[in-house]
Amino acid sequence: MDSEQKKVSILNKLVSHYGYQHWWESDNRIKDWVSMILIQQTTQLNMERALGNLEPYLTVGQLLNMTEEKLQELILPAGFYKQKSAYIKALMEWFDSHGQDLKKFKQISTEALRTELLSIKGVGPETADAMLLYIFDRKVFIGDQYAIRLFTRLGFGPYKNLGHMRREFNHLTAEASLKGCKEWHAAIDVHGKMFRTTKDLDESWLFE
Numbered sequence: 001m002d003s004e005q006k007k008v009s010i011l012n013k014l015v016s017h018y019g020y021q022h023w024w025e026s027d028n029r030i031k032d033w034v035s036m037i038l039i040q041q042t043t044q045l046n047m048e049r050a051l052g053n054l055e056p057y058l059t060v061g062q063l064l065n066m067t068e069e070k071l072q073e074l075i076l077p078a079g080f081y082k083q084k085s086a087y088i089k090a091l092m093e094w095f096d097s098h099g100q101d102l103k104k105f106k107q108i109s110t111e112a113l114r115t116e117l118l119s120i121k122g123v124g125p126e127t128a129d130a131m132l133l134y135i136f137d138r139k140v141f142i143g144d145q146y147a148i149r150l151f152t153r154l155g156f157g158p159y160k161n162l163g164h165m166r167r168e169f170n171h172l173t174a175e176a177s178l179k180g181c182k183e184w185h186a187a188i189d190v191h192g193k194m195f196r197t198t199k200d201l202d203e204s205w206l207f208e
Helices: 003-018 029-038 044-057 060-065 068-074 081-097 102-107 110-118 125-134 145-153 162-175 178-197
Strands: none
Touching (some): 003 162, 029 060, 125 162, 125 178, 145 178
16 A cells, blocks of 8 residues: 555544544534634634624624624634634625625636635635635645644654645545545544544554
8 A cells, every 4th residue: 555545544544433523514604614714723612602602693794794893792702803803804805705606616726716715814724725625615635733743643744834734635635525525624633632632542543
């Protein structure tokens, strides 16, 4: 088994081990989208508290028409509320400028769309890739810190940054389904949190 096959095998074993995670799978795409801003530099619990406060207002129109002060108050539990309120506004303004229609983006290549997303205030490489995968249904690999640490521990890499990780893994998505790509990311996240609390966690089964 070559290196590329080993990577895919490890990813699939993680998915099989942890099962389906229902990652960012609500019926409201705006809710999912906003959560990707709120989760930055905070915990899942704090993000969910802020998202709960926003629940009655999760449409493009309501978020655009809401005052900065009210938005900041609602998302306070997520921290960095001034920056994140500006990021949410910028994201909704960008989407509104494209007619609020996700279908219109299907004709744009993944890399061109990624470049556009990166131009939005508050959207960095990891967030852009999460948006591509979960909002725009593009097959991409999210080379986040959990992924970097996992594959470095397993003897791959080392990876200098998220971009390096993405370049080494993104091509693997060509042979995977969209659901499979989502599950790879979700399983890496779950495993990373498990390892964080159990440093002596046995990972040898990933090579079996």
